[in-house]
Amino acid sequence: MSDSSGTGSKGEGYESALSGSDTRVAQFAARRMSPLNRVQHILHNNPTFVPVIVLLISLLAFWMIAGGRFFSAFNLSLIMQQVSIIGMLAAAQSLIIITAGIDLSVAAIMILMSVIMGNLAVNLGVPSPLAILIGMAGGMAAGAMNGLLITKVKLPPFITTLGTWSIFFALNLWLSGAQSIRSQDIDDAAPFLKFFGNAIDFGGARITFGVILMIVIFVTLWYMLNKTAWGRHVYAIGDDIEAAELSGIRTQRTLVSVYMLAGLVCAIAGWASIGRVGSISPQSFYEGNLQSITAVVIGGISLFGGRGSIMGALFGALIVGVFQSGLRMAGVDVLWQVFAIGWLIIIAVAIDQWIRRVSA
Amino acid sequence: MTTPVVQARGIVKRYGHVTAIDHSDFELRPGEILAVIGDNGAGKSSIVKAICGATVPDEGEILIEGKPVRFSSPIEARDMGIEIVYQNLALSPALSIADNMFTGRELRKEGFMGKYLRLLDKPAMEKFARDKLTELGLMTVQSIKQPVETLSGGQRQGVAVARAAAFATKFIIMDEPTAALGVKESRKVLELIKDVRARGIPIVLISHNMPHVFEVADRIHIHRLGKRLCTIDPKDYTMSDAVAFMTGAKEPPEQDAA
Numbered sequence: 001m002s003d004s005s006g007t008g009s010k011g012e013g014y015e016s017a018l019s020g021s022d023t024r025v026a027q028f029a030a031r032r033m034s035p036l037n038r039v040q041h042i043l044h045n046n047p048t049f050v051p052v053i054v055l056l057i058s059l060l061a062f063w064m065i066a067g068g069r070f071f072s073a074f075n076l077s078l079i080m081q082q083v084s085i086i087g088m089l090a091a092a093q094s095l096i097i098i099t100a101g102i103d104l105s106v107a108a109i110m111i112l113m114s115v116i117m118g119n120l121a122v123n124l125g126v127p128s129p130l131a132i133l134i135g136m137a138g139g140m141a142a143g144a145m146n147g148l149l150i151t152k153v154k155l156p157p158f159i160t161t162l163g164t165w166s167i168f169f170a171l172n173l174w175l176s177g178a179q180s181i182r183s184q185d186i187d188d189a190a191p192f193l194k195f196f197g198n199a200i201d202f203g204g205a206r207i208t209f210g211v212i213l214m215i216v217i218f219v220t221l222w223y224m225l226n227k228t229a230w231g232r233h234v235y236a237i238g239d240d241i242e243a244a245e246l247s248g249i250r251t252q253r254t255l256v257s258v259y260m261l262a263g264l265v266c267a268i269a270g271w272a273s274i275g276r277v278g279s280i281s282p283q284s285f286y287e288g289n290l291q292s293i294t295a296v297v298i299g300g301i302s303l304f305g306g307r308g309s310i311m312g313a314l315f316g317a318l319i320v321g322v323f324q325s326g327l328r329m330a331g332v333d334v335l336w337q338v339f340a341i342g343w344l345i346i347i348a349v350a351i352d353q354w355i356r357r358v359s360a
Numbered sequence: 361m362t363t364p365v366v367q368a369r370g371i372v373k374r375y376g377h378v379t380a381i382d383h384s385d386f387e388l389r390p391g392e393i394l395a396v397i398g399d400n401g402a403g404k405s406s407i408v409k410a411i412c413g414a415t416v417p418d419e420g421e422i423l424i425e426g427k428p429v430r431f432s433s434p435i436e437a438r439d440m441g442i443e444i445v446y447q448n449l450a451l452s453p454a455l456s457i458a459d460n461m462f463t464g465r466e467l468r469k470e471g472f473m474g475k476y477l478r479l480l481d482k483p484a485m486e487k488f489a490r491d492k493l494t495e496l497g498l499m500t501v502q503s504i505k506q507p508v509e510t511l512s513g514g515q516r517q518g519v520a521v522a523r524a525a526a527f528a529t530k531f532i533i534m535d536e537p538t539a540a541l542g543v544k545e546s547r548k549v550l551e552l553i554k555d556v557r558a559r560g561i562p563i564v565l566i567s568h569n570m571p572h573v574f575e576v577a578d579r580i581h582i583h584r585l586g587k588r589l590c591t592i593d594p595k596d597y598t599m600s601d602a603v604a605f606m607t608g609a610k611e612p613p614e615q616d617a618a
Contacts, residue, residue, distance in 0.1 A: 228478040229466035232459055236452040246450035248435050248464030306454045 043355045047300045047308045050351055051315035054298075058319060062326030070329050077205035083295075083321035084210045085110075085276055088269035089288050090295035090313040091217050092262035097296050098225070099258055100238040100305025101150065101157035106266050107288025108168035109142045114270035115172050118181045118280035121190035128192035136267045142168060143263020147256035165289065176282040183278040197275030210272045217265060218314045225310055234258055238305030294341060295320055298348045302356065319344065363426045364389050365531050365562050371410050371420035380406040381417065382586035388531060393553065393563045395573040395594075398583030399606055404566055405535065407583065411564075412444050412533055413437040424530065435464075441529030447536045449520040453509035458482070458489040460508055461523045492526045493518070496552055514545030521552050531562045538572055550576055570599040582606050 043049055063071040089106045096103040113135040120131035142164070149160045186193055196210035225231035233254050236244040245251045274280055299316025301308030320341060327337045368386040372379070380403050388394050398404040409415040411422060413431025422429055424440065431437045434444060451460050467481045467488075468474035474481065490504045498518040508516055517537060524532045534553070538546040546569075553576055557563060567573050573580060574594045582589045582605050589605060590612040604610035 223477075227480055229468070229480060230478070232455065232463070232466065232480070236455060236459075236463055239452040239454045243448070243450040243452055244463070246434070246444075246446055246448075247452075247460075248438055250435075306452070 040355060040357075043351075047302075047355070048312045048315065050348075051299045051312050051319060055315050055319050055322065058322050058326065062322060062330070066326055066329035070326055073203050073205040075325060075329075077207055077211075079318070079321040079325050080211045081206070081208050081276070082325070083317040084208065084214045085269055085273045085285065086288060086291045086295060086320075087214045087314060087317040088217055088265060088272060089292035090299070090317050091214075091221055091310060092265040092269070093292040093296050094299075094301055094308075094310045094313040095221065095225075095234070095258050095262045095265075096157070097293075097301050097303060098234055098238045098305060098308065098310070099255060100241070101255075102161065102293070102303070103146065103157065103259070103262060104161040104289045105142070105146060105165040105168055106262065106292050107285045108165045108172065109139055109263055109266040110270040110273060110288065111282060111285055112142070112168045112172040112175070112270075113139045113267040114273055114280050115176045115181075115282055117193060117271060118186065118190075118274065119175060121193055122181050122185050122280075125189070128190040131190070132193070132271055135270060136264055139263040139265075139267025139270070140260045141263070143260040143266075144256060146263070147259030150259070151252040151255050172282050176280075178282055180282070181280040186274065186279070193271065193280075194275045194278070196272040197278065208275070210276050213268070213272055214314075217268070218310060221265075221310050230254065230257070235306055238307075240306070291320070294345055297352075298344050300348065300352060302352050303349070304356075307356070316348075362390055364423075365425060366411055366564075367423040367426075368407075368411060369421055371407065371417045371422070373406055373410060373415060373417050379586055381410060383420070384583070384587040386411060386581065386588060387591075388562055388564055389579075391557065391560055391562055392578040393557050393565055393576050395565045395567060395577035395580045396583060397567065397570075397573060397580060397602065397606055402583045402606070403586045404583040406586075407588075408533055408535070408564060408566060411437075412442055414444075438527075441527070441531075443524035443528035443532045445517075445520045445524050445532065445534040445537055447539060449516055451508045451516060451520060454507050456505045456507055457493070457511075457519055458486045458504045460519060461485070461489045461492070461526065465527070488526070489522075492522050496522050496525065496555060498522060498552075512545070513541055514548055517541060517545070517549050518552065521549065521556070525556045525559070525561065528561050531564065532556065533564045533566070535566045536568065537565070538567065538569055546572065570602065573602075574599055582612070584608060 059071070069075065089110060092106050093103055116138055117131045117135040120126040120134060121128045126134075146157075146160055146164055149155050149164075150157050196213055197208060199206050199208040201207075225234060233244065233249045233251075236247070236249060237251050237254060241251055273285065277284060295317035296313045297303065297316065298319050299308070299312030299314070301310070301312050323340055323344070324337050327340060328334075364387045366386060366388040368384070370383045371381050371386070372383055373381040382403075384403070384407050386407055396404045396408060406415065410417045413434045413436050416430075416432055424442075429440070437444075452463065455463075462485050467484050469479045469481045473479040486504050493504070496518070498515070508519060511519065517540075521534070521537065524534075537549050537553070541549060550572060553563060553565065565573070565577065577594050580592050580594055580602060582592065582602065584606060592602065592605070592613065594602075601610065605612050
């Protein structure tokens with residue numbers, strides 16, 4: 001046997017000089033970390049710190065600029081209501097972006113499913129719960145279509161969902177005849193569709209069921225991503241899909257499940273949007289796709305996949321809501337709100353890039 | 361003679377009109393380190409892939425502990441206790457050491473939380489990962505929860521080997537485990553390989569590094585032109601003999617008992 005002292009019987013003993021050497025495995029003189037390095041490390045380990053800090057600072061800043069009117073329980077709960085639908089879309093979008101994909105069709109799925117639910121329940125007299133279930137199944141089917149095109153036909157997620165965005169939007173115009181379903185008609189035929197518009201009032205605040213639903217969705221998805229094997233697989237796929245496949249993850253099946261789950265969340269958001277808006281309009285939330293991506297990016301979830309917490313997307317959506325509300329109250333023109341959101345996106349991605357360059 | 365752990369006979373794999381494996385044999389015996397060497401393109405990875413299910417051979421039979429098997433994916437091989445340490449390691453950089461060790465075979469909590477809510481048993485996985493790394497003398501890392509991307513090359517290799525060693529019951533295949541490492545880190549990994557053999561798990565070692573092969577291998581499988589040319593005992597030959605067989609500069613020895 002040749003397992004004795006470090007050289008085989010016929011092997012040259014070129015490594016014998018090593019015996020006197022330092023036995024530490026590849027260590028370098030501990031470099032003194034500058035405070036900036038230290039911050040970079042902390043942020044690398046806790047990707048949600050940035051959005052939380054930004055949210056707190058912007059709340060404080062707008063409180064000082066716009067005063068107590070901004071920081072009232074009523075206004076803060078109004079911001080929550082305003083971000084609730086985009087927040088749910090951002091939750092669905094986060095799932096996709098964590099796998100290093102992107103979904104341009106989230107808002108189209110949401111609107112299509114709200115139109116389907118409305119048509120069935122209001123125009124065709126299908127019982128509301130059944131109409132809602134059909135809408136949810138439709139959301140999953142739409143997600144499955146995205147997922148299968150991406151995994152089986154091997155199309156890039158960007159192109160796939162760009163295509164399905166148009167397809168779902170066209171279907172939505174066809175099914176609705178480009179007509180809205182009026183609030184009054186929903187109230188008469190299927191008030192259950194507006195369930196998430198109900199609210200609990202206390203101390204001036206008005207918490208709609210839609211806001212509660214958004215939070216429940218985030219907490220549920222956070223649990224799934226962080227506490228179950230499925231969630232770890234989703235991160236592993238976004239991190240390095242080949243390594244994930246080699247370590248025994250059924251990557252295609254997992255990816256399809258991610259797109260289906262995202263589709264389901266979009267359909268649920270579609271139901272909630274009926275309560276939020278009051279009517280069902282095929283033209284609403286046309287910018288929802290991009291707004292959901294904005295929330296995800298500002299929330300510190302990396303567009304390159306595998307990094308970031310889904311809770312970041314909730315904070316990202318809230319940051320956008322706080323900026324819009326605060327700037328409006330400070331009397332700033334809408335165009336400057338858009339301008340500010342644009343800079344937020346660029347700064348958020350720049351910070352993500354900087355954090356990713358962390359030296360181990 | 362004891363039953364070989366793996367015995368493959370007459371394996372053929374063609375890709376179009378390229379024959380990657382040309383009626384090759386392969387044998388791994390209990391408790392040994394078998395090095396597989398061969399020139400670039402000789403097909404050494406192809407034969408090893410055929411054994412672990414990464415490719416399905418066109419012809420030939422593979423016996424694992426005497427029983428014929430036909431794997432269609434590495435996952436099936438893994439379920440039988442065959443582990444592979446890939447050259448690129450197949451680790452997810454942003455996930456923790458513990459997460460990486462259990463990728464694809466996570467432990468769930470007992471009872472309702474685990475069964476219906478699919479809650480992972482993180483403490484158990486972390487403890488297991490820590491124990492395994494300690495056993496192999498690798499607990500120089502600060503925390504089992506630290507992401508793999510913060511580890512050095514040698515430490516990452518250590519995690520990949522520990523993962524294989526922890527779950528392998530039949531044998532481990534290691535593809536170029538020292539190729540990307542410095543001298544000292546390679547040394548550590550070689551010690552690790554011997555350590556795994558000392559636990560009774562046989563190893564198939566694919567390597568280009570002759571000093572490493574001659575140091576740890578019990579037998580050397582020399583692959584040339586898509587088939588096994590011969591198997592030699594490193595004690596009877598020199599490195600230059602092996603290189604000469606591998607490149608065709610010298611006729612192989614008459615096939616002995618190997």
